[in-house]
Amino acid sequence: MDTKAIEAHVKGILEAIGEDPDREGLRETPQRVAKMLGEMLEGIAYSNHEIAEMFGKTFDNDCLPESENAVIMRDITVFSYCEHHLALMYDMSVNVAYVPRGKVLGLSKIARICDMAAKRLQLQERIGRDIAEIISEAADTPDVGVTISGCHSCMTARGIKNSNAKTYTTTYLGAFRDDAALRELLR
Numbered sequence: 001m002d003t004k005a006i007e008a009h010v011k012g013i014l015e016a017i018g019e020d021p022d023r024e025g026l027r028e029t030p031q032r033v034a035k036m037l038g039e040m041l042e043g044i045a046y047s048n049h050e051i052a053e054m055f056g057k058t059f060d061n062d063c064l065p066e067s068e069n070a071v072i073m074r075d076i077t078v079f080s081y082c083e084h085h086l087a088l089m090y091d092m093s094v095n096v097a098y099v100p101r102g103k104v105l106g107l108s109k110i111a112r113i114c115d116m117a118a119k120r121l122q123l124q125e126r127i128g129r130d131i132a133e134i135i136s137e138a139a140d141t142p143d144v145g146v147t148i149s150g151c152h153s154c155m156t157a158r159g160i161k162n163s164n165a166k167t168y169t170t171t172y173l174g175a176f177r178d179d180a181a182l183r184e185l186l187r
């Protein structure tokens with residue numbers, strides 16, 4: 001990310017909205033925003049493949065017989081940013097399930113993968129697809145399901161201003177596509 005360019009553009013936006021970028025409260029705002037964007041959009045710097053490699057810590061699966069068990073993590077909280085308005089997606093909760101083959105993923109890595117995939121300019125649907133793809137590669141299994149619920153501030157705080165609307169999306173890969181019992185794990 002080009003921090004200096006972000007700072008210059010933020011200063012320009014402050015001027016364009018009629019603010020004085022040199023007043024005391026705003027003087028350091030361009031630097032703060034550049035730092036904040038670096039943190040909130042960190043995932044743009046990495047491909048799904050790179051995230052799978054970064055968080056691909058696995059252990060031999062000598063406990064779960066192949067195709068008979070699943071690992072489920074529920075209520076993983078993330079924030080994201082809609083690519084249409086650069087508006088915050090908030091109150092987001094991700095559920096992930098996968099059927100391990102030869103290995104199981106380190107548990108914290110599941111939450112790290114969700115966090116990093118969300119830290120991009122996104123669509124909620126694409127966050128689900130990205131998480132499913134990364135988990136599939138990192139755990140080396142074709143069977144992954146992801147469900148996400150989230151509020152979009154571009155719908156709640158502006159525009160239609162529907163403050164209660166929550167969006168639910170599902171992404172099913174492999175056996176999750178036609179196995180109702182597996183999909184039930186994500187309800």
Ligand SMILES: Nc1nc2c(ncn2[C@@H]2O[C@H](COP(=O)(O)OP(=O)(O)OP(=O)(O)O)[C@@H](O)[C@H]2O)c(=O)[nH]1
Pocket residue numbers: 082083084122123124125152154155159160
């Ligand atoms: N499918 C999908 N749409 C999204 C997401 N986030 C925002 N959007 C939608 O993107 C659309 C952009 O529509 P536009 O008509 O180009 O923008 P707009 O004039 O600001 O639209 P309004 O929000 O209806 O005022 C809106 O319907 C948003 O609700 C998302 O994660 N997934």
Ligand SMILES: [Zn+2]
Pocket residue numbers: 082083084085086087152154155
């Ligand atoms: Zn939006």
